[in-house]
Amino acid sequence: MQLISKFSRSGLMLLLILLIMLPFLISSSYLTHIVTLILLWSFVATAWAYMARFGMVSLGHGVFLGIGAYFPTLMFNYWGVTPWIGIFVGLVVAIVIAAILGYTCFRFGLLGDYFALVTLAVAEVSALVIMALREITGGSLGYTLRSTGRLADMQFADKRVFYFMALILLIGAMYIWRRIDKSPVRLALTAIEESEIAAASLGVSVIRYKMMITLLSAALTALGGSLYAQYVTYVSPDTIAGVGVSLSVCFKAILGGMFAVLGPFVGSAIIVSLEEYVRISLGTSFLGLSQIIFGVSLLLMIIFMPRGIMGSMSMAVAKRLNRISARH
């Protein structure tokens, strides 16, 4: 066990150094762009897995992405409020919405599939709201951020700034993940997942811990949405709110493995790269095809590799090590 953690720690350090150097090593701004997207989605998928790894599978995180993306964008375009403040507003709104949704679900004891279904419906509603307010939000056509190129408006001549912002957020999210692992919060949430009544009878406040992780997950997701919108300077219900993006976030985390801290990153890296590959090699006409491929492979994943790539790998390594140590 110790060997594994030592192994994964040095692996993490290596990865980190590589990621820090990458924008300086590669001259292609296109590649940097792709890796920026990977980092952004890894961050969001990691935040999503905060909940999912404790059995709270939300299919509605598009809501928080959307809030995070639309609030600073609209506030900037209409009122000239700098996104530095707009992001904060989006964050607060996301937390408030998460608190209302979460409390309602947890109060009524919505678990598992029921929780997933309710959050899915909420994601759909968020897209509908954006459509309904098309006068303001641009509806399904989306909405483009006004360009000023000023630092005060969170616009940078060098796009690599976003790369590093995303990297810092991702590292932060992974750090919090590790901290949770080493804190009573993990014990509480694991117990709650298996038996709410057993947890409660040992003094664990079920609603408090569920709320805590939900608010954290929603806040980080909104932050990811904000940064994404500022980066691509374009928001639309398809790319940043609603059911589609909610599901694609889950898929990234599940593919990589939502129980491993690196899982969501690995999943995001694979999917973002594949999506780009499909887009370039097959053209936009096959966008639908790639969706189908992803859908089918998600199904296969859940059936054959429920712990995802990272989960299966660490299990295989653990088995190996056990066998080796058994021989000695």
Place this chain on the structure above:
Amino acid sequence: MLEIQNVTKVFGGILALTGVSLKVGEGSFVGLIGPNGSGKTTLFNVVSGAFPPSKGNVIFNGQAISGMPPNHICRQGIARTFQIPQPIKSLTVAENVMLGTIFGSQQIGTACGLDRAREEALQWLDFVGLKLDPESYPDRMTAGDLRKLEMARAIATRPKVLLADEVLSGLNRDELKDASGILQKARDELGLTIIWVEHVMHVLMKLVERVVVLNYGMLIADGDPASVSKDERVIEAYLGRH
């Protein structure tokens, strides 16, 4: 210190408890018996806050606790074990007990690090005599070990009252002695007040100083073991079912 006042619990059309009143003094060791389905577990569920009573009150140290959520009641000092053990399978044996040490009492709480909680958890594992690797997972434990873990976890919350639900069911003879010994020890060394639901009568009768009998959700007898086992209504309640 614990007073159950006229508690009634209705499930749909079933009267699981009908006007049950019971006073339990500090440090007492009470056996709660009755045929299957007589409402024993339901009474524990009401007292521990798993659900509120339909009518009546539970008073603990002068404070009404009925209707409080179970985590508050636990922190007030009432712990329970489950008739069907409920180990958290994806936590280690030690972590299961740590749940109790961390969340169960106001004294330690979540502020203290996991290390101190672990140390204390190991002491409770020792207290109940669970000799498994504390870092193993409770997925393939024997019935006896499961009961021990269940008790260690409950005692780790540092309760004043322990509600023990059938800690002996499914155990072999050695395990019977171990498990009942833990209750005795918890009473003697920790000064716990214990209410113990049990079907293994010959063990229970030897240990407790008072026996309360439920039948069809009604309290039909209350007294010392000798007189209760001679009580006609009690004999009838048991014979009537067999």
